[in-house]
Amino acid sequence: MRNSSADHVMMEIEANKPQGNGLVVGQGLSPLSETLWKEKANIELVGDVSARLTWKDMTVMVSLSRNGETQNVLEGLTGYAEPGSFTALMGPSGSGKSTMLDALSGRLASNAFLSGTILLNGRKANLSFGTAAYVTQDDDLIGTLTVRETISYSAQLRLPDRMPWSEKNTLIESTIIEMGLQDCADTVIGNWHLRGVSGGEKRRVSIALEILMRPRLLFLDEPTSGLDSASAFFVTQTLRGLSRDGRTVIASIHQPSSEVFELFDRLYLLSGGKTVYFGQASEAYEFFAQACFPCPALRNPSDHFLRCINSDFDKVKATLKGSMKLRYDTNDDPLEKITTAEAIRTLIDFYHTSQYCYSAREKVEQISEVKGTVLDSGGSQASFLMQAFTLTKRSFINMSRDFGYYWLRLVIYIVVTICIGTIYLDVGTGYTSILARGACASFVFGFVTFMSIGGFPSFVEDMKVFQRERLNGHYGVTAFVIGNTISAMPFLVLITFISGTVCYFMVRLHPGFEHYIFFVLCLYASVTVVESLMMAIASFVPNFLMGIIIGAGIQGIFMLVSGYFRLPNDIPKPVWRYPMSYISFHFWALQGQYQNDLNGLVFDNQSPDLPKIPGEYILEYVFQINVKRSKWADLSVLFSMIVIYRILFFIMIKISEDVTPWIRGYIARRRMQQKKQKSGNLNTTVAPFGLTQSPSLRAFAAANRATGRSSNKREKKESQV
Ligand SMILES: Nc1ncnc2c1ncn2[C@@H]1O[C@H](COP(=O)(O)OP(=O)(O)OP(=O)(O)O)[C@@H](O)[C@H]1O
Incomplete structure (x- = not known):
């Protein structure tokens, strides 16, 4: 291509x-x-559109269980990211890097609650839906x-x-x-x-x-994971290049090589959700030296930093030398041997009383004071029609190429309808055919449509792509729903017309074009309703197993009240008949098809002793169908249901996007307040300099700042110890 x-x-x-x-x-x-x-391209980036991001005392608390147990994933983080700079987030696995990016980009999980202040160009802003891009x-x-x-x-x-x-x-x-x-x-x-x-x-x-x-503001969560070292270097270089053009780039990076590390402008080092260091990446080396954890000359600085603050394997390595950390005094003589947990505490304490922390806070104040342009959604600049057309085309191509999406379903539908055709082959008009015709219709509009829930895994995949693109502002919900609806139509027409035709002619249902077209249209509408229902479920249950269980359950109930397993008038009224049978699409499909098939036929058992029974009589007295209602009215209800379910799908997405986070945020806030009331502590944010440092350590650090150090000497001593 x-x-x-x-x-x-x-x-x-x-x-x-x-x-x-x-x-x-x-x-x-x-x-x-x-x-x-x-x-x-003449894309307009008018005025001051640079993105200056600040976060102050940012704390993220997650609720872990229903009984109100909570955990602070991030605690009192303060920092900033400026246009033209590339900020790297580093820290051991589980230190809170992704949570920090989620918090900054406004995409925290529903059970997470954020406190502190995040400002974009000096103002509060919602950074999702295209204002910031997030990989x-x-x-x-x-x-x-x-x-x-x-x-x-x-x-x-x-x-x-x-x-x-x-x-x-x-x-x-x-x-x-x-x-x-x-x-x-x-x-x-x-x-x-x-x-x-x-x-x-x-x-x-x-x-x-x-x-x-x-994008003016770009977040990336581990962009170099899975890349070889050369690719990691080039990708980081591209990101740095992007920042050089006035963009603000923040990325969490795992294990950068020393060449990649050199590309960082600023470094935010996290451990256990707390700041270990924030400042110029090039000064981190010095910071560690000042805190008495100097980097040996031949070691990659990022390896050294991470080794100093990773306590995940301390217990495993309790007997090994690696779990203990050596501190050095100003003369590069070993000072003490401490555990990693102690080393982390020391570094965090050291940072919070260091000049690095003071100047970061000062800069945050300065930047937050400047009220710049509000960044509007930097997402799509394409028209709504272009978006809807492109989504329809993309979705159609995806469906046509994915064997499991529709082709396998087409094959299975044909096989199943051939089976139906052979079971009810040339069903005839004898007395027994009355029951057979009813059972055949019930199976077609019950089980055959039920098979449509098999497409659920593909719907979930579609929803994942949609969520990513939607949050990055690629397009809106309406364009997605339109694209999804139109692109599936040809496949559903193909499936239902082929399988409906096979079934109709093999069983030899009521002859006549009108009867044939009604049957396939009814099948098309029913399958489309199931698809729409499953899409609505996928919008709020993005999990294969749960979605299929819920979908199967709903359809099972609908089938039960369709009027086949229990005659319509015999269904108990309060709950099952009103409203359950009326919202069951099986009910309308079955009522319509019974009329379509039986109306006008005469059932004759070929015996002079037995009467000929008109289909109308069967409809009224056996199947309890209101013959005064046109079968086309039943079909219209089915088509209306397609529209209703698609609107429901739209509403579900909107709810999961706007209302659900609000409700969950409200619940999380309530829980946090209750927790604080219990503990008697009403201060929500972490005190700026809440982490204390002993006077001796402070004096020692100050002395360190004034002293030059020899790495070679240190390295020798480390290997001796
Ligand atoms: N919504 C949440 N609910 C419960 N726990 C959470 C939630 N979000 C994060 N955590 C916990 O917070 C900690 C930090 O998670 P996070 O994904 O931010 O770490 P990370 O530094 O990005 O890790 P990695 O490098 O392995 O991706 C983890 O222990 C995680 O289980």
Whole structure:
């Protein structure tokens, strides 16, 4: 699928590439894509649109159980991120890096409660839905699309309609090249049956999707995880390049090499949710030395920092030398041997009374005072129609390529309807056929439609991609619901018309085109209602097992009150008949099909002693159908249900997006207040300098600041100990 435009981009980027380097090395971003953004694309970044982010005394508490147990995941974090800077978050696993990014980007889990102040350009702002871009740890991508298609659809969803396709394409190609994805650009992402790109390549696709729009504020959770060291370096370099153009970039990074570490402007080091260090990355080395944990000369600084603050394996290594930390005095002589927990406490104490902490707080105050432009949603610039069209097309292509989505279902539907056809083959008009026709209709509109819940896992995947894109402001809920509804239509028409035709002609239901078309339309409407119901469930239960159990349960109840297992008038009224049978789509489908099939037929047992029974009589006195109601009215109710369920789907997404977080936040706040009342402590935030430091340590640290140290000497002493 590589085209001449891609080659053209490749040539331009090659021409711009500094000599002797690999991929666009130097500034990270290719000059071409920057030019495009500034000139050709004419995308307006008017006025002061830079993003200055500050967070002060940020504490995140999570509720762990129903009895109100809570835990502080982050405690009193203070810091800032400025345009033109690349801030790295580091810390051992579980130290709270992802939670910190979630808190800053406004995407905390529903059981988490945030206190403290987060300001964007001096004002409170909601950073989700496109104001900030966020590359999460999970790569929620559409498995059937190629890398190029994934980026291309994303571009079409967000770039302005007025931008010519050639320019969009150039931007897409240059982003592919920036992320080093040119060799796998035409490989599919991959899913359960398609072997696709590697984990590291997926990671880079996720980053490419967000840097495509050159966001003013970018969060990345472990962008280099799963990448080899060279790729990690190039990706970090690209991110740094992005920041150099006035963007604010904050990323959590695991195990950076010393070359990658050198690319960081600022470092935020966390341990157990507390700040160990925040300041210039280049000064962290000095900070550790001042705190008497100097980095040995030949050790990667980030390895050293993490080793000093990782206590996860202390218990395992209790007998090993590695679990103890050595501190040095000003003469580089070993001072004391302490546990990692003590080392962490010492470092945290040291930081909170250090100049680093004071100047960070001072800077936070300064930045927060400046009231800059409110960043509006930096998400999509494409029109609503373009978004709806692109989503429909993308979803259609995904469905057509995913064997499990509809093709397998089509095969199973045909097999099952052939089975139905052979069981009820040429059902006839004898007395016994009355029961057979009723059972056949009940099976078709009960079980065959029930099989549609098999598509649930695909709906859950769709919802994950939607959640990611929605939170990053790629498009709105309405465009998604429209795209999802229209794209599924052709497949549902295909499935229901093929299987309905097989069934109708094999069983030889009531002859006549009108009867045939009613039967397949009724089947189409019923299957579409089930799909819509399952999509609504997927919007608030994003879990395969739970969703299928809930969906099966709802359908089981609907089936029970459909009028086949118990005649409509015999169903007890208060609950089951009103309203349950009326909201059961099986009920309307069955009532309509009974009329469609039996009305006008005469049942004759070929015996002179037995009467001929008109279908109308059976409908009224056996199936208790109101024959005065037109069968088309029943079909209309079914089609109305499709619309109602789609609206319900829309509302569910809106609720899960807006109302649920509000309710959960309210519950979390109440719990926290109750907890505080119990403990008698009403102060919500952590005191700025709440962590104390002993006078001796302070004096010792001050002495350290004034003293030069020899790393070689230290290293020798460490190895001796
Ligand atoms: N919503 C939550 N409910 C309960 N516990 C939580 C919640 N969010 C975070 N935690 C806990 O807080 C701690 C920090 O989690 P977090 O994912 O932020 O760490 P991390 O530094 O990003 O880890 P890793 O590097 O392994 O991804 C973990 O112990 C985690 O279990």
